[in-house]
Amino acid sequence: MCARGRDLLREYCAEHGLPYDEVGKLVVAVDGSERGRFDALERTARQNGVPGLRRLGGAEIADVEPHAVGVAALHSPRTAITDFVAVCVQLGRDVEAAGGQVRLGARVTGIARSHGRVVVTCADERHTVDRLVVCGGLQSDRLAGLVGGARCPVIVPFRGEYLTVRPVRRDLVRGMVYPVPDPRYPFLGVHFTRTVTGDLEVGPNAVLALDRGAYRRFAVSPRDTAAVLAWPGFWRMAARHWRTGAREVYGSAVTAAYLRAARRYVPEIGGDDVVRGRAGLRAQAVERDGSLGGRLRHRDVRRRHVPAERALARGDVEPRDRRARGRPCRRVNTGSARSGPARA
Numbered sequence: 001m002c003a004r005g006r007d008l009l010r011e012y013c014a015e016h017g018l019p020y021d022e023v024g025k026l027v028v029a030v031d032g033s034e035r036g037r038f039d040a041l042e043r044t045a046r047q048n049g050v051p052g053l054r055r056l057g058g059a060e061i062a063d064v065e066p067h068a069v070g071v072a073a074l075h076s077p078r079t080a081i082t083d084f085v086a087v088c089v090q091l092g093r094d095v096e097a098a099g100g101q102v103r104l105g106a107r108v109t110g111i112a113r114s115h116g117r118v119v120v121t122c123a124d125e126r127h128t129v130d131r132l133v134v135c136g137g138l139q140s141d142r143l144a145g146l147v148g149g150a151r152c153p154v155i156v157p158f159r160g161e162y163l164t165v166r167p168v169r170r171d172l173v174r175g176m177v178y179p180v181p182d183p184r185y186p187f188l189g190v191h192f193t194r195t196v197t198g199d200l201e202v203g204p205n206a207v208l209a210l211d212r213g214a215y216r217r218f219a220v221s222p223r224d225t226a227a228v229l230a231w232p233g234f235w236r237m238a239a240r241h242w243r244t245g246a247r248e249v250y251g252s253a254v255t256a257a258y259l260r261a262a263r264r265y266v267p268e269i270g271g272d273d274v275v276r277g278r279a280g281l282r283a284q285a286v287e288r289d290g291s292l293g294g295r296l297r298h299r300d301v302r303r304r305h306v307p308a309e310r311a312l313a314r315g316d317v318e319p320r321d322r323r324a325r326g327r328p329c330r331r332v333n334t335g336s337a338r339s340g341p342a343r344a
């Protein structure tokens with residue numbers, strides 16, 4: 001999907017005159033303990049036809065990124081950056097050109113089924129549609145609840161904070177430098193990213209957020225805080241990953257600690273080279289047993305010998321919950337045998 005998506009996005013950007021800059025990416029292993037994950041990543045990348053992929057030894061890294069260090073790296077020269085705000089604006093224009101409407105600032109407060117159609121309530125408006133695809137991000141669990149979907153996983157919000165490299169030090173990284181991903185965590189770890197405006201960002205970290213709707217630091221919503229604290233999956237996740245969580249909180253408060261992770265890849269970067277940058281909120285689906293995910297896995301679908309689409313249509317999207325510790329997730333149906341969040 002990633003390789004195909006890249007091709008489609010490149011074509012789309014070219015067609016509409018949107019920025020698309022192939023700055024390239026290095027995924028860097030900094031010690032031998034990462035070897036297994038690094039080799040697996042290379043195998044996957046080759047199987048998926050990542051164009052121009054090269055494996056570099058430690059000494060070759062400097063040819064691509066003169067200030068980066070590591071024991072080995074994967075170089076993907078065609079990895080690109082774009083301006084996603086501009087992409088979304090263009091997608092909105094396409095919808096309108098095709099006769100559709102884009103409604104902004106319209107909060108969905110109700111979703112119901114009626115005579116085989118779906119009625120969406122938005123403040124004082126109602127829209128009846130044939131099909132509804134809900135992409136609610138941080139609110140997706142609540143929207144699933146509106147349509148009678150499963151009560152778990154629950155979204156636990158995480159704040160991701162970036163540091164911005166001062167313009168005079170932007171040459172520390174030419175393209176993008178990433179760590180070898182650790183599949184135990186959904187977060188990639190601190191990385192260096194170039195933007196189409198020429199900025200160089202370091203981050204993000206991942207710190208528990210207590211407000212799903214505010215990008216401000218220290219924002220607290222009593223409703224969102226209560227939802228996190230009342231979810232048993234949160235405490236199970238915290239018990240499992242408290243060391244990582246504590247490290248992230250410390251790094252958020254102390255820039256020097258944050259930079260320690262970045263310096264493993266680019267040792268020259270110092271506290272004077274960065275300023276606090278933007279932040280975002282990430283929707284982390286947390287299961288009742290504290291595991292991270294909430295995704296339908298192919299393995300689970302195969303085991304049941306049903307095509308994925310039928311499994312989704314049945315609302316059968318959380319097979320892991322059956323194996324989870326604690327009570328199984330409660331399902332709420334609206335009465336229709338075909339109801340469920342995935343179908344909506």
Ligand SMILES: Cc1cc2nc3c(=O)[nH]c(=O)nc-3n(C[C@H](O)[C@H](O)[C@H](O)COP(=O)(O)OP(=O)(O)OC[C@H]3O[C@@H](n4cnc5c(N)ncnc54)[C@H](O)[C@@H]3O)c2cc1C
Nearest residue numbers: 106107108109135136137138139160161204279280281282
């Ligand atoms: C710091 C950070 C770094 C990230 N880095 C990467 C990365 O490198 N690569 C990557 O692939 N992903 C990355 N992500 C994740 C990526 O941004 C998200 O996975 C993606 O944006 C999710 O898209 P979405 O459409 O599901 O949700 P969102 O983009 O969150 O969109 C959900 C929309 O639904 C709207 N909404 C919610 N409730 C309602 C309601 N009741 N009525 C009407 N509208 C509603 C919201 O206002 C919002 O506009 C990053 C995220 C963060 C925070």
